[in-house]
Amino acid sequence: MRYVDRFRDPKKCRKLAQMIHRVAGRRPLRIMEVCGTHTAAIYRFGIRGMIPETIRLISGPGCPVCVTGDGYLENALALARDPRVIIATYHDMLRVPAKKTSLEKARSEGADVRGVVSALDAVTLARQNPGREIIFLGVGFETTAPATAVAVLSAQKERLKNFSVYSAHKTIPEALGILGRDKELALDGFLLPGHVSAIIGRAGYEAVLARIRKPSVICGFEAVDILYAILRIVSAVRDSRFVFENAYTRIVRDKGNPRARRILDKVFIKTDSVWRGLGVIRKSGLRIRPAFRCFDAQARFHLKDERRSAAKNPTGCRCADVLKGKIEPRQCRLYARRCTPEEPFGACMVSREGTCRSAYEHAT
Amino acid sequence: MDTVTLAHGSGGAATQKLIAEVFLRAFGNPYLKKMDDAAQVRVEKGAWAMTTDSFVVDPIFFPGGDIGKLAVCGTVNDLAACGAEPRYLTAGFILEEGLPVATLAKVAASLAAEARKQGVAVVAGDTKVVPRGKADKIFINTTGVGPIRKSLEAERIRSGDCILINGNIAEHGLAVFLAREKLSFKARIKSDCNSLWPIVKSLLQQSISLRFMRDPTRGGVNAALHEIASLSGLSVLLDEQALPASAACRTLADLLGLELLDMANEGKMLFFVAQQDAERCLRLLRRHPLGRRAALIGRVLKERKARVYLNTAVGGRKLLAPPRQESIPRIC
Numbered sequence A: 001m002r003y004v005d006r007f008r009d010p011k012k013c014r015k016l017a018q019m020i021h022r023v024a025g026r027r028p029l030r031i032m033e034v035c036g037t038h039t040a041a042i043y044r045f046g047i048r049g050m051i052p053e054t055i056r057l058i059s060g061p062g063c064p065v066c067v068t069g070d071g072y073l074e075n076a077l078a079l080a081r082d083p084r085v086i087i088a089t090y091h092d093m094l095r096v097p098a099k100k101t102s103l104e105k106a107r108s109e110g111a112d113v114r115g116v117v118s119a120l121d122a123v124t125l126a127r128q129n130p131g132r133e134i135i136f137l138g139v140g141f142e143t144t145a146p147a148t149a150v151a152v153l154s155a156q157k158e159r160l161k162n163f164s165v166y167s168a169h170k171t172i173p174e175a176l177g178i179l180g181r182d183k184e185l186a187l188d189g190f191l192l193p194g195h196v197s198a199i200i201g202r203a204g205y206e207a208v209l210a211r212i213r214k215p216s217v218i219c220g221f222e223a224v225d226i227l228y229a230i231l232r233i234v235s236a237v238r239d240s241r242f243v244f245e246n247a248y249t250r251i252v253r254d255k256g257n258p259r260a261r262r263i264l265d266k267v268f269i270k271t272d273s274v275w276r277g278l279g280v281i282r283k284s285g286l287r288i289r290p291a292f293r294c295f296d297a298q299a300r301f302h303l304k305d306e307r308r309s310a311a312k313n314p315t316g317c318r319c320a321d322v323l324k325g326k327i328e329p330r331q332c333r334l335y336a337r338r339c340t341p342e343e344p345f346g347a348c349m350v351s352r353e354g355t356c357r358s359a360y361e362h363a364t
Numbered sequence B: 001m002d003t004v005t006l007a008h009g010s011g012g013a014a015t016q017k018l019i020a021e022v023f024l025r026a027f028g029n030p031y032l033k034k035m036d037d038a039a040q041v042r043v044e045k046g047a048w049a050m051t052t053d054s055f056v057v058d059p060i061f062f063p064g065g066d067i068g069k070l071a072v073c074g075t076v077n078d079l080a081a082c083g084a085e086p087r088y089l090t091a092g093f094i095l096e097e098g099l100p101v102a103t104l105a106k107v108a109a110s111l112a113a114e115a116r117k118q119g120v121a122v123v124a125g126d127t128k129v130v131p132r133g134k135a136d137k138i139f140i141n142t143t144g145v146g147p148i149r150k151s152l153e154a155e156r157i158r159s160g161d162c163i164l165i166n167g168n169i170a171e172h173g174l175a176v177f178l179a180r181e182k183l184s185f186k187a188r189i190k191s192d193c194n195s196l197w198p199i200v201k202s203l204l205q206q207s208i209s210l211r212f213m214r215d216p217t218r219g220g221v222n223a224a225l226h227e228i229a230s231l232s233g234l235s236v237l238l239d240e241q242a243l244p245a246s247a248a249c250r251t252l253a254d255l256l257g258l259e260l261l262d263m264a265n266e267g268k269m270l271f272f273v274a275q276q277d278a279e280r281c282l283r284l285l286r287r288h289p290l291g292r293r294a295a296l297i298g299r300v301l302k303e304r305k306a307r308v309y310l311n312t313a314v315g316g317r318k319l320l321a322p323p324r325q326e327s328i329p330r331i332c
Helices: A005-009 A009-022 A036-045 A069-078 A093-097 A103-108 A121-128 A145-157 A171-180 A195-200 A203-210 A223-238 A259-265 A290-295 A319-323 A355-361 B014-026 B067-081 B101-117 B171-181 B197-204 B219-232 B247-256 B275-287
Strands: A029-033 A053-059 A087-088 A113-116 A133-138 A163-167 A189-193 A216-218 A244-245 A266-275 A279-288 B046-055 B088-096 B121-131 B138-147 B162-166 B210-214 B238-239 B270-273 B295-300 B308-311 B317-319
Touching: A005 A223, A009 A223, A029 A036, A029 B101, A036 A053, A036 A223, A036 A355, A053 A223, A053 B171, A069 A087, A069 A103, A069 A163, A087 A093, A087 A121, A093 A103, A093 A113, A093 B121, A103 A113, A113 A121, A121 A133, A121 A145, A121 A163, A133 A145, A145 A163, A145 A259, A145 A290, A163 A279, A163 A290, A171 A195, A171 A203, A171 A279, A189 A195, A189 A223, A195 A203, A195 A259, A203 A216, A203 A244, A259 A266, A279 A290, A319 A355, B014 B101, B014 B121, B046 B067, B067 B088, B067 B101, B067 B197, B067 B210, B088 B101, B101 B121, B101 B138, B162 B275, B171 B247, B197 B210, B197 B275, B210 B219, B210 B238, B219 B238, B219 B270, B219 B295, B219 B308, B270 B275, B275 B295
Parallel strands: A029 A053, A029 A189, A087 A113, A087 A133, A133 A163, A189 A216, A216 A244, B088 B121, B238 B308
Antiparallel strands: A266 A279, B046 B138, B088 B138, B162 B270, B162 B295, B210 B270, B238 B295, B308 B317
């Protein structure tokens, strides 16, 4: 049996599901997961069908592509149209719509936009194209931000003069604080993102969970991981206990990855950040430090203030409410009718981990 | 004559030279040797099936096959899926200027070998050459015809019918992907590219209540089942646990976030069989070299909603959406 199959064992899953039914009974519960990969895994394995209907698994703003605001995209598009510039970006960003266009559309109109699978590929592009300006779109949470930091340090080592990063990196704990306090959301607990946790560790959540005190479990992405975490939260709620557990110990150490955090701290500084749907969250973004100014696209290029575009959403698009977990995708009138993976209206439908995209592709 | 030039496509002496030295040498059958504008073939009484397919796979050589072999298998399998015995093929080539003639000869030889193996005659052909960059090395179109041995229709599918497949899924799509992307993945994945008429023929010779067949190529088993559900009007239920797949394919798909059900197959057939004949059909399939890993993977439901459901391997159930975009382009 492959190692991963142990965490997909149908017998274990059935047992965990039975225990969840026994413990939860008919008690209505609202559990939020804030990781796009959890959203996708829950749909992929058909988890919702295995647990009581009274437990609502709510997808939060866990897809970094989806929470990147229009203001950022509009700036990226403006940069893309500069003939000196090569935009290097993760593939997910290519099709995110902003004002009826996208980086992919801009590419078909002549902009030099290239999909990369690694931030270091962008550094390679800069090395190979000395006459051009390479701008890497740094999107992602604490999982991918260290790679961007490494790319910056790499470019510095090579003394590259034509490489910069436009950072949209965000951090999770502050967003949890907002969501955990929201009375309308009325959450009973959190499934914490497994790979963000690999970087920030259990320690990374201590401050915010001390404030909001909702049962929370760091868990992995296989069926057994998710069912176990749900069981722990359900049990804690029944017993009115606060539980905070790292259940993904095969990947996550309680102290996380100190080396990755040191690299992050060297290159980035915390800043206020615009989240689609949540607005501005203080100190939830990562901006490149002044010491690395020459690698910061925001310092090198004239970019508009992202907050100016924060409020505007295409008519009828309810990405903001979906991202906050306030509605399910099918409650958006555009969902599956005018907003589809082929012709997405909002960001939630674009990324493979977007809540609407997951729902569309794996509907129960 | 090192590389293919535009002159080779112009119909003159260069074209004749290419045909003689590459195609006739590879195929060399009485039909082609006549070099007529059209082949004259004998057909028997009764209904004949006809199909056409174009092949633009990239790369043209991949583990388990090449574009030549694929050009025969793809078309032969479409005929086999209709219960028709493949008899004659045509082969049209569109070549990119600059293609090494040795490469063309290799592809032609492979196509010819597979055709000979299947007892199919390539009776007509065509060659065009386009300027560098206007095609990607070789594109091939094949049209196939053959007498229908057993008439099959989606309307014959009944609720309770069983769905079988003759072996491991996803191998072709993943093999081509690996060969193209040149990822350093340790386990070698080979395309399952093969002609299915022999295994279909052996089934037709037994009195199995075979309702319908389809070969799950582009879009994989997922796309094929959606098409069939749509044609028959009935919903189907798939058992993820029962799907045969190699460990290498499972792992690669997991790593890349690909769904095995969406990946192309070029040596697999879906069989819709009456419930009472399912076990016997399975035994018959497993006796054949191309059916050793045959499995019963699902059944037809009563409801008439043309949906495809999946019982997930961990015990969940969900509605499967058809594959929207091509996860991996240019696999056939």
